[in-house]
Amino acid sequence: MRRRRGEEAKMEPAEHALLPDDALRTLAQALRDSADSLYSQRELEVVFEGPRRPEFGEFATNVAFALARVARRSPQDVAKALVEDARARNPAVDELFAALDPIAGFINVRLAPQLWHAAVASILRDGEAFARAAHRGQRISLEFGSANPTGPLLVVQGRALSVGDALARTMRLRGYDVFTEWIINDAGGQLDALGRSVDARYRQLSDAAYPFPEDGYPGDYLIDIANELNEREGARIATMAEDERLAFMAQFARDRIVADQQHSAERFGVHYDLWQSERELHERGRISEGIARLKELGFTYEADGALFFRATDFGDDKDRVLVRADGRPTYFCTDVAYHYEKLRRADRVIDILGPDHHGYIGRLQGLARALGYPGRLEVLISQQVTLVRGEERVSMSKRAGHILTLDEVVGEVGLDATRFFFAMLATDSPLTFDLKLALEQSNENPVYYVQYGHARIASVLRKAESADVAAARNAPLSALQHPAEIALARRLAELPRLAQHVAEQLAPHLLARYARDVASDFHQFYTECRILAEEREVRLARLALCLASQRALATILGLLGVSAPESM
RNA sequence: GCGGUCGUAGCUCAAUUGGAUAGAGCAACAGGCUACGAACUUGUAGGUUGGGGGUUCGAGUCCCUCCGACCGCGCCA
Numbered sequence: 001m002r003r004r005r006g007e008e009a010k011m012e013p014a015e016h017a018l019l020p021d022d023a024l025r026t027l028a029q030a031l032r033d034s035a036d037s038l039y040s041q042r043e044l045e046v047v048f049e050g051p052r053r054p055e056f057g058e059f060a061t062n063v064a065f066a067l068a069r070v071a072r073r074s075p076q077d078v079a080k081a082l083v084e085d086a087r088a089r090n091p092a093v094d095e096l097f098a099a100l101d102p103i104a105g106f107i108n109v110r111l112a113p114q115l116w117h118a119a120v121a122s123i124l125r126d127g128e129a130f131a132r133a134a135h136r137g138q139r140i141s142l143e144f145g146s147a148n149p150t151g152p153l154l155v156v157q158g159r160a161l162s163v164g165d166a167l168a169r170t171m172r173l174r175g176y177d178v179f180t181e182w183i184i185n186d187a188g189g190q191l192d193a194l195g196r197s198v199d200a201r202y203r204q205l206s207d208a209a210y211p212f213p214e215d216g217y218p219g220d221y222l223i224d225i226a227n228e229l230n231e232r233e234g235a236r237i238a239t240m241a242e243d244e245r246l247a248f249m250a251q252f253a254r255d256r257i258v259a260d261q262q263h264s265a266e267r268f269g270v271h272y273d274l275w276q277s278e279r280e281l282h283e284r285g286r287i288s289e290g291i292a293r294l295k296e297l298g299f300t301y302e303a304d305g306a307l308f309f310r311a312t313d314f315g316d317d318k319d320r321v322l323v324r325a326d327g328r329p330t331y332f333c334t335d336v337a338y339h340y341e342k343l344r345r346a347d348r349v350i351d352i353l354g355p356d357h358h359g360y361i362g363r364l365q366g367l368a369r370a371l372g373y374p375g376r377l378e379v380l381i382s383q384q385v386t387l388v389r390g391e392e393r394v395s396m397s398k399r400a401g402h403i404l405t406l407d408e409v410v411g412e413v414g415l416d417a418t419r420f421f422f423a424m425l426a427t428d429s430p431l432t433f434d435l436k437l438a439l440e441q442s443n444e445n446p447v448y449y450v451q452y453g454h455a456r457i458a459s460v461l462r463k464a465e466s467a468d469v470a471a472a473r474n475a476p477l478s479a480l481q482h483p484a485e486i487a488l489a490r491r492l493a494e495l496p497r498l499a500q501h502v503a504e505q506l507a508p509h510l511l512a513r514y515a516r517d518v519a520s521d522f523h524q525f526y527t528e529c530r531i532l533a534e535e536r537e538v539r540l541a542r543l544a545l546c547l548a549s550q551r552a553l554a555t556i557l558g559l560l561g562v563s564a565p566e567s568m
Numbered sequence: 569g570c571g572g573u574c575g576u577a578g579c580u581c582a583a584u585u586g587g588a589u590a591g592a593g594c595a596a597c598a599g600g601c602u603a604c605g606a607a608c609u610u611g612u613a614g615g616u617u618g619g620g621g622g623u624u625c626g627a628g629u630c631c632c633u634c635c636g637a638c639c640g641c642g643c644c645a
Contacts, residue, residue, distance in 0.1 A: 049584065049587085050584070051587095051588075052583080052587090052588070052589090052590085052591075053588075053589080056588070060587090060588085062587060062588095065587075065625075065626085068625070069625085074625090075625075103588085104588060105587090105588085105625085106587080106588065148645070150645095185645060187645090188644075188645050189644065189645070190644080190645055191645095304643080305643090306643055308643095317570080317571065317641075318641090320643095321642090321643045322643095323643085324643040325643065326643080328643085330642095330643065330644085330645090331644070331645045332645095334645095355573085355638080355639060355640095356639065356640070357639090357640080358571085358572045358573065358639050358640050358641095359571075359572070359639080359640035359641060360640080361572075362571085362572085381572090381573070381639090383573075383574085383638090383639090384573095384638065384639075386638095421580095424580095424581075424582095425580090425581065425582095426581085426582080428573065428574080429573090429574070429581080430573080430574065430637085430638065430639095431580080431581085432579095432580075433580090434579090434580080437579085437580085437594085445593095445594095446592095446593065446594095448607060449593085449607075449608090451607090452605085452607050452608080453608095455605075455607090456604090456605055456607090456608085459604075459605055460604050460605085462604095463604050463605095464604080497584095498584085501584065505584085505585080507584090509581090509582085510582090510584075513581095513582065513583095513592080516592075516593080517592090520592090523608055523609070524608095524609075526604085526605095526608080526609095527600095527608070527609050527610090528609090530603070530604075531604060532603095532604045533603070533604075567605090568605090568607070
């Protein structure tokens with residue numbers, strides 16, 4: 001593509017045509033120069049957004065509103081003057097843009113088609129590296145899903161797993177060093193309760209009337225564990241003293257349950273870099289290190305024989321106990337140690353916590369500030385999930401016994417649908433998941449719509465001559481002029497920017513939304529434009545657009561942990 | 569009672585962080601295959617963004633206040 005280049009473009013490699021971002025940068029610079037020249041405004045920030053209505057163009061900027069006050073003219077007058085001046089200032093602007101319209105104070109922009117052609121070509125050139133950003137050396141610790149080692153994973157964890165894993169994958173794509181971790185709460189009193197529960201189930205094998213503890217975990221899975229204990233360790237157990245037996249049973253159950261949780265996570269397509277045992281933190285001396293650090297900083301005091309953290313100095317409601325009067329550390333104490341470690345080894349620490357941890361945010365944020373890392377910790381709450389089957393509310397209380405596990409939900413509606421559905425929603429918004437609806441309308445589920453787009457492209461590529469498909473990868477694209485073609489190309493080119501936004505704002509639900517938009521734009525293109533029956537130049541250009549669309553869909557589905565089928 | 573999250577179409581949710589006439593899907597209704605996958609597509613209808621007040625060029629978004637839902641408020645984890 002031969003064209004005179006704007007000044008900014010000199011930095012680009014010579015062999016590549018200008019891309020949409022280059023054009024926008026050129027325009028931004030021209031507008032800054034104009035603002036400086038017309039209104040003596042030097043530090044003007046020019047941001048382009050996708051306007052809500054397509055007839056407003058492909059991008060829009062609202063710089064005129066910011067200037068209107070100092071210029072003491074209406075935003076519309078300012079916008080008009082800016083556009084005129086920018087055009088005169090840099091002739092490249094008129095070549096790069098098909099439209100530059102000052103309307104109601106906004107400057108609406110439409111790029112020349114060649115820029116979108118170049119964007120499609122660059123997607124094909126990048127292949128699997130499409131939307132990938134260079135390694136940037138920022139270390140991120142991402143904790144999500146963590147559950148007590150007292151039972152199987154439930155749907156609440158499923159939501160956190162979907163969201164957390166999509167974030168991890170997106171951040172990795174964008175060049176961050178992401179370390180995913182799960183904390184196993186295996187140090188506190190609940191393990192004692194677990195031991196007593198297993199013991200009761202064990203004794204019930206021979207004495208059905210044996211009482212189940214008040215604070216026990218009633219799920220059937222402990223019966224299975226008791227049976228296994230009986231078969232494999234029955235002889236040993238018989239020789240144990242009570243304390244020893246309870247500890248042994250608690251440990252056995254803990255190991256079995258954690259292993260099950262790990263299998264569930266893997267089946268859900270989520271891999272963790274670290275399963276961090278709380279008890280192991282104790283054993284490694286991390287707990288005392290955390291306490292020592294807070295003491296050293298002078299943020300602790302003793303009262304009633306217990307050690308307190310001055311959380312109120314850092315915005316929390318009340319001071320928090322670290323070590324009880326009897327010498328045992330609290331749950332929060334473990335988090336002090338764990339977060340102290342994470343804050344030191346990562347540049348950005350993210351916790352995705354369950355809905356019962358709202359009151360915990362202030363404590364953790366106060367801790368991060370006390371330790372000298374303000375702003376380094378981000379706490380996200382994965383909101384409540386209410387399961388229903390039509391009118392009937394599905395019980396999710398562990399106490400009630402008949403809980404629906406994550407594995408069971410996946411078995412009922414499928415892995416792809418479950419992952420997509422949970423990732424689709426903003427994390428901090430409570431949601432109602434109707435299993436009956438998900439089943440009945442499985443064909444109407446958005447995930448199938450997106451997957452169908454991918455499969456449809458695969459089908460077209462199978463029907464095409466393989467020589468054509470090969471040639472399409474380097475074909476000239478100037479034949480792509482139809483509005484549906486341009487709209488699709490523009491959509492595909494959004495992915496890098498969108499992925500970056502998702503990583504920065506921790507908003508993975510935008511990925512699912514975008515996937516739907518890509519599929520929709522593709523289906524529309526497919527409906528309005530024939531491909532294989534066209535003459536060679538158009539055919540190859542459209543096949544190239546298919547290839548780029550398939551690439552984008554595969555990438556985005558990959559980020560969501562959802563399969564991209566060749567056929568369905 | 570105090571603190572937090574939230575309230576958007578009949579349903580499930582968006583709205584690029586203060587921008588234009590609040591958008592998608594499902595459900596409803598009316599159309600489109602002698603064409604590469606109709607699991608698609610075009611259109612219609614659906615709203616006082618829980619109520620009220622304020623801030624400004626401009627508010628679903630920020631502030632105040634009511635109403636409602638959920639979650640916290642242990643030397644439990």
